[in-house]
Amino acid sequence: MTPRGRPGPLSHPTPSRHDLELRAAARHFGRRRFLSLTAAAASLAFSTNLPATGAARAAELEPAKISDNPFTLGVASGDPMPTTALLWTRLAPAPFEEGGGLNGRTVAVQWEVATDERFASVVRSGIKVAFPEYNHSLHVEVKGLDPDHDYYYRFKTGRWISDKGRTRTSPAPSAAAPSLTFAAVSCQAYHDGYFTAHRHLAGEDVDVVFHLGDYLYEYAVNAAGGARGYTDRKLPDVFNREATTLADYRLRYALYKSDPDLRAVHAAHPFVVTWDDHETENNYAGPIDEKNDPPEEFLLRRAAAYRAYWENQPLRSAQLPKGPDCRLYRSLAWGTLARFDVLDTRQYRSDQAYGDTQHVPGPESDDPKRTITGDAQEKWLIDGWRESGALWNVVPQQVCFSQRRLDLNPVAKLSMDAWDGYRASRDRVLAGAKAAGVDNLMVLTGDVHVGYAFDIKDRFDDPDSRTLGTEIVATSIASGKDGADRPGNWETYTKANPHLKFYNGRRGYVRVELGRKAARADFRTVSAVTKPNAPVTTAASFVTEVGSPGLKPA
Template identity: 75%
Template sequence: MRPIGRHRTPLSGPATLHGPQLHAAAGHFGRRRFLTLTAAAAALAFATQVPARGAAAARRLDPARIAEDPFTLGVASGDPLPDSVVLWTRIAPAPYEPGGGLAGQSVAVEWEVAQDERFGTVVRSGTALAQPEYHHTVHVDVTGLDAGRPYYYRFRTGAWISETGRTRTAPALGTAPGALSFAAVSCQAYHDGYFTAHRHLAQEDVDVVFHLGDYLYEYAVNSAGGARGYADRVLPAVFDRETVTLEDYRLRYALYKSDPDLRAAHAAHPFVVAWDDHETENNYAGAVDEHGSPPAEFLLRRAAAYRAYWEHQPLRAGRAPIGPDMPLYRRLHWGSLAQFDVLDTRQYRSDQAYGDVQHTPGPESDDPARTMTGAAQERWLLDGWQASDAVWNVMPQQVCFSQRRLSTDAQAKMSMDAWDGYRASRGRILAGAQAAGVRNLVVLTGDVHVGYAFDIKADFDDPASRTLGTEIVATSIASGKDGTERPANWQTYLTANPHLRFYDGRRGYVRVELTPESARADFRTLAAVTTPGCPISTAASFVTEAGDPGLVPV
């Protein structure tokens, strides 16, 4: 949490410092302070913009010389469109070493997409160059695919062939799919437990997975893997420190993406990813970190984090960051059944009110100038709703959208990091949804390491007010360790928030099925994540009918 009094004047828009400006900004906070940054962070100042493809002067490695499996971080796909999908992998024979064992060398990587798992009917293929500037990651935007069908893909370099991934394209625009199934996941702290939920998710029959943030955590991971308590392996010391530099973040992605359960989930389903705070630093807001550091100093760290994030996720080249800025919010469609407006609630937000401590809303948090999304993203969202003809408008985002009173006191405190600390911003979003005639609003949320189901109310302080939509909060994959079905504050929260229809403190994910008639959410939970292999079960299921917002248990 940021100490009281350390927060800045609320920011009204995105940070726009780019590569050359970072040089100048660094000078403003003094040579001595700048030199205290690690060498890698300082080096980032001249390499914050992703170079053009083919710009590398690195030596080309003969793939036949790769003696160990280079596909140690698996494969992934993402952001399905009706005619294309992004494929991802990284070439790293030694993933826990800087450079992955290929420092300074480029590697040619073949890829192919087929209609069948045996690759009897290959429909697209090609060769990509895994370059050191991109940490030997490969992003292939495969186009010319048929709409609304599954595909299989794999990579090859030298004698090595990756595991086979399964992905799919979205239905064609203008078509009316009869159903869509997806999962929502969030918060996977490696040091808090195993990613068993991902193993179960890999076996689910879903069309796409939405990762709502905290894909990794910046905190140190000790040699035993924290709560995993490894007895059969020792993690390198490079992980036992907080991530700050580009190399730190790259190595941390190597640790996370080498997890077999996470690899299985990525290989089984296309992912749509969005970050929250821990991919960079806890509770940061725009250009402000939790320690009150000079913005120019923090933006160096943010540039490193954003660069490593793009490198390691199945995102298109057009999403690549420029310095500390990265265009992550975006819109996807599933025919006329669903429109997904994926938000970024970190990069453009105003600094948290009242020093980012739990606080009763007041003049500071309710300032109309405060924003969770920034003006441009807010306008983009509301314009998108105005143009939408989808049955369901789904808004994947990061922090609790509905009001969440933390006690039954008349002046109950709320989280200033969630939308309760940005109530004017939330009010504009809901007003925009009503003005656009959005009848079936579903908000997807992560962050809080518990499962919630909320009715979104026109007036959260009046339980009888109109229900405007539904919020489904996915619990964590591992963050918070094992959890319990009914946390100590379970009854308090349900009493203080009549619109809260469900609360469970265990780990897991949410599976959602949309049809033209209804949306069903199944809360899938595990009893433990500190030991591997725990079975999964459905804790509760809710349905909301199209045209009649409000959750009904089933």
């Protein structure tokens, strides 16, 4: 997150003839009518000329003759379910070229799932076709697996074999799973440093990783890799501009996924992903971008960004975008132990109040019509809680949920980009949680490049009010560079927010163990990211007990 109005880092590519025609149409039709026309045009542009199911010809199922390794971007798995696994890879023998070096070819790829790392016991296998229309990405939904089980997977084409990955299935819906260990990560600006925390997380014994947004940044990356300061290599100029087109976003994912630490953590653990703003554009709100460009223009950019996101993440076909729209919010379960309601607080939100500046609350921000989730998602979340039989109800999402007073004034300034800028929305969600009888609520958050631990209060301005749950804020993987254990505003924030139990500004991740009696959160941090190979330590640990919300030092 950066303040609205921050100038774009570098130049934009020349608009295409199609873009210029759309802009001319905008002037002719007027904004509201053209907004609907552009949404339809974007949907059409990103859904036509796509391969139909079973479109591969028999000749295309022959082994591919690819001279260079096509598995340069690694493998991944996502969204664990009891009897299915979602596997991902993308073919790119030349990852920093448009088309990945495959020149529009259609490539058949074999996949295998085994119960052992050596693939002596292969239990499922098949062939999937990588189409150029999807940038040669593969999303394989493997069915018929056993619940609560570890599996290994890999891909093959021609003489090339991918790295192996580990995934796992979740317990059966009625299973009383005794525990679950997961990690939460966010905000990995390539140009701010190395993904050392990912390398450490790859070696952790966790069941699943939740990525809470800002998987990549649209900002330019110079030849030296920004703060990485490469001296033994030089990145292509194609990255030295802000990403705005489909080709730009696809190449930016290739840059990020070329990082060995990111590839390692994806291979080690299944991921559950959701986006924040930088996967598209800083601090956008629905159809409104940071620079207040015409929404009809921004929707075209959003369609490109959403398409590239799906192509490069372990997501199922249900999350395939339709132009500038994508149903990313969804629920997952871990037996009866936990329900995870993954939110999208970008696509449906009202525009930030008061110009997205730090501001005291007022009529504009507290308008009851304002929403950060949109009406449909808010109803979906609360209805899901009413139906939930899980012991823990966990909400992975993007921006700070708890109140965060930014100064010591009697009426403090708040962030208009976080839930503090949408207090009516937060009040409705908490009222829904109370009405549904949610006793063990945990919110997972990213965005702010620091680690926080909050008690979620019934009335945040009254420290003695009832504690309704806990919020665990995962610091960034790299964004913000090295950081500090106590940032300059540490004393102000801890005094202004009695419900803030922990604040640390280093990079890293959070490891959480959910049990039947309590949950434990370990804040794992690295000392630096501007230099590789920093060690990892535990900055602090907290527990919260079942039936007794509130964080206590472990």
